[in-house]
Each structure stands twice: as structure tokens, then as C-alpha cells.
Amino acid sequence: MLIHVVQPGDSLWSLSQRYGVSFDQMVQANQFPDPGQLVVGQAVLVPVPYQTHTVQPGETLWAIAQRYGTTVERIVQLNQIADPAQIMVGTVLVVPEGTKPVIDVNAFVFAEEAEPQNIAEVGSLLTYLTPFAYEIREDGSLSSVSDEDEIAAALENNVVPMMCIVNFTPEISGSDLASVILNDLERQNRLLNNIISTMRTKGYQGLNVDFEFVYPQDRENYNQFLRRAAERLHAEGYFLSTSLAPKTRADQPGLLYEAHDYPAHGEIADFVILMTYEWGYRLGPPQAISPINEIRRVLDYAVSVIPSGKIMMGFQIYARDWLLPHVQGQEAETFSVQEALRRAVRYRAAIQYNVAAQSPFFRYVDERGRSHEVWFEDARSAKAKFDAVKAYGLRGISYWVLGYPFPQNWVLLRDTFQIRKRM
Numbered sequence: 001m002l003i004h005v006v007q008p009g010d011s012l013w014s015l016s017q018r019y020g021v022s023f024d025q026m027v028q029a030n031q032f033p034d035p036g037q038l039v040v041g042q043a044v045l046v047p048v049p050y051q052t053h054t055v056q057p058g059e060t061l062w063a064i065a066q067r068y069g070t071t072v073e074r075i076v077q078l079n080q081i082a083d084p085a086q087i088m089v090g091t092v093l094v095v096p097e098g099t100k101p102v103i104d105v106n107a108f109v110f111a112e113e114a115e116p117q118n119i120a121e122v123g124s125l126l127t128y129l130t131p132f133a134y135e136i137r138e139d140g141s142l143s144s145v146s147d148e149d150e151i152a153a154a155l156e157n158n159v160v161p162m163m164c165i166v167n168f169t170p171e172i173s174g175s176d177l178a179s180v181i182l183n184d185l186e187r188q189n190r191l192l193n194n195i196i197s198t199m200r201t202k203g204y205q206g207l208n209v210d211f212e213f214v215y216p217q218d219r220e221n222y223n224q225f226l227r228r229a230a231e232r233l234h235a236e237g238y239f240l241s242t243s244l245a246p247k248t249r250a251d252q253p254g255l256l257y258e259a260h261d262y263p264a265h266g267e268i269a270d271f272v273i274l275m276t277y278e279w280g281y282r283l284g285p286p287q288a289i290s291p292i293n294e295i296r297r298v299l300d301y302a303v304s305v306i307p308s309g310k311i312m313m314g315f316q317i318y319a320r321d322w323l324l325p326h327v328q329g330q331e332a333e334t335f336s337v338q339e340a341l342r343r344a345v346r347y348r349a350a351i352q353y354n355v356a357a358q359s360p361f362f363r364y365v366d367e368r369g370r371s372h373e374v375w376f377e378d379a380r381s382a383k384a385k386f387d388a389v390k391a392y393g394l395r396g397i398s399y400w401v402l403g404y405p406f407p408q409n410w411v412l413l414r415d416t417f418q419i420r421k422r423m
Helices: 012-019 023-030 061-068 072-079 116-125 148-156 175-182 185-202 216-235 262-268 292-305 337-346 379-392 407-416
Strands: 002-005 043-046 051-054 092-095 102-110 128-132 160-166 206-210 239-244 271-274 311-316 319-324 333-335 352-354 359-365 371-375 396-400
Touching: 002 012, 002 379, 012 023, 012 043, 023 043, 023 407, 043 379, 043 407, 051 061, 061 072, 061 092, 072 092, 102 116, 116 148, 116 407, 128 148, 148 160, 160 185, 175 185, 175 216, 185 216, 206 216, 216 239, 216 262, 239 262, 262 271, 262 292, 271 292, 292 311, 292 379, 311 379, 319 337, 337 359, 337 371, 337 407, 359 379, 379 396, 379 407
Parallel strands: 102 128, 102 396, 128 160, 160 206, 206 239, 239 271, 271 311, 311 396
Antiparallel strands: 002 043, 051 092, 319 333, 319 371, 352 359, 359 371
8 A cells, every 4th residue: 555645636536547546446445435525635545566665864775675574685676776785865665565464453342332244344354352341340240231242243253352341430430449349359359250250151252451540559459460360361261461551651650550560461461452542632632642652652661561572552543623722621522534534525624744643633613613623543644553563563453442434544454464363
């Protein structure tokens, strides 16, 4: 895939002629809400049978060949390079397709809301599917969740169903609840019994523990609970994963971060999911939701204390629309990337791109004269995250959350990686 950024006068038809690709192929690769309406700054996937690389300062042909899983000789031959030692910065090289990195891919879905058809559409690109979520109770019991349809859809597509437990709700942080459980061994054993019983009954093959806002004084108790969980689950043939807040250092302050012990989770769990999203929080000011510069800061710390092969990087696949000027506590509207593109077309808004965050955004004025700022994802921002997965040698990607259509992501994911199937 190539990525073309729309310029004035561009259309899918003109781009298909320019790149020698059929119009139908262009439509299929992008699945825009209205293929006849593009806006300036929009990212378009072009399904050409080659890829390009722009030489950066300090790069060698050997390093480029290693990155793309090919050889120096193949790059030299394809680009007719006279002197491989004299490669200029800014040179655009055509790179032959090499071996695709193999990764795991997880996707969370809202239990009782997910459509099995949506799971089937991307099932070939998933390793795990995680219905969200079972709420723990003070007595060690679990909330009731109607997740049978999601589990069945996962199994039909050779996707491993992963159970998820949480200590919070949209209204309650869950700090006190977690503390009650983590300070009482009898309640923990009862909780683990209920988890394993549910997994056996419903066909889950692994567990994700997503305890958030745990009190700092409960940090070691949380680690000990995870050790007990791992021992019990492994004895039953199940795996354990945890979800971690996006920390950039061990002593990062804040209730969301302090009890999440990266080295301990990396040792105890079979893998971890970094929640590298929500910088652009729905109740906060407008900004990129998953900025790559912030994600890299988290990854720099994570790989220093957790084996990279145990790390799955979180990636949100929705858009947000904030009213301007922003009023603290005013909630942004959350919707799909497809809806973001519809609004850009409707209000004739030129799409801009924040290079540091590697995220697209635009502003518009609605029919009531109110100003808006929209941050979303496109092929460029997805590619930046995929490049990070490759550069850090991560286990894979975890999507939050299915139900927001983003066709370009799945096309580019298939083009970039080979997805590991574990069943």
C-alpha cells in the first residue's frame, strides 16, 4: 500500500489513473462513506504492488533492507543504484516486499453490544477477542454478562476468546472495591474459583485483569493476587494477561499509575496490554487520542522492564468531536472514523496533520455557528503505530474497541503483518 494525501483537484478516479490502479480497487481499499467526495488533506490508500521508503539521516541500505525483510542486492537492483555507499537523504526508494512480521492482535468488544457480523468481518485479522467486561463484587462473585454470541463468533473465526474482569464502572473508580479484594485471601480464592468456573462454562481460554485506580498501598497485594491467578490459571491450561496504564517511568505519580508495577506484571503475566490511548480524553481538551510521540515515551519505558515479546500496544479506533472553546468537563462526542470523514465532507473542512502526534484533525463551524475540533485516525496514523510495533519488536496490537468502522486500518494491517492464529 502507498498512502496519498489529497491535494486540490484530486479524486479517486484521477488517483486511480495516476497510480495505474483500477477505480474499484481504490474504492475497496478505502471504503470511504462517499467515494465521490474527497477533502484536501485526506489520506488515501493506494493498493500498488510495491512500497516506498524515504531515506532518513544516518540510514544505510543495509538497515533499510533489514527493516523491510529484504536484501541490499534486491533494493540496488530494483532502484538501479550505481553506488550503494552513496545514498542521499530524501531519496525515495522502491522496496520489494519482504517477509511480514508475525504479531498477535487482540480486539476488545463491548459485551452484549457487539454484532457477530462485525467480528466475522475482521476475524481473520484477530488472534484474541475480549468481551468487556465482568465486574468483580466484594464477596468475590462476578456480574452476569451475556457474551455467548461474541464467544461463538470468535470460535467460528479461529479467534481465542479472552475473559476480562474489571473493578470499576463508568460511575465508580473501583479503588475501594479492589482494596477489599486484594486485602482478603478468602475473597481472592472465591473470585478465582468463580473466574475459572465461568471460563470452563463459556469456553474462554485466557483472562485479562484490568484493575484500575488501585490504591498505591495495594500495589504489592495486587502483584500477589496476580501471582495466585497465574498459578491457578496455568494449572488449568489457561493464560493470564493484564492491562496497564500508560506509564513513562516507574515512579510516575497518580492513582491510575502507581499500583501498576510494570516489572512485576512483565514477570507474572503471559503478556500485557498497554492502554496507550485516551490522551484526548472525552472530558478533557481537544487533542490526539493516541499520539505516537506519547506512545513512544511509554514504549521506551515498557521495553526497559518488560520483555518486548510480552507487550501488546493499545490502539483506539474511534474519533472525537470537541466544541470550541473547550469548557472543562464538557464531554466530547465519540464516533467512528467514517463519521469523521462524513463531517469533513459535509462542512468542507480541510484535514490537517499533526506531525509530532502523527494524527489527523480538522475544525469546522456547524449550522448553529458553533466551532468544533475533531481528532481521528487515518492510514497515516495507523502506519505510524504499526511502524512502532515493528521498531520495538512488540508482541502485537490490542484494539479498543470494535464497533467503530475504520476500514483503512484493517486493509493496512493485513498489508503490514502476518497475524498469528493460536487455535
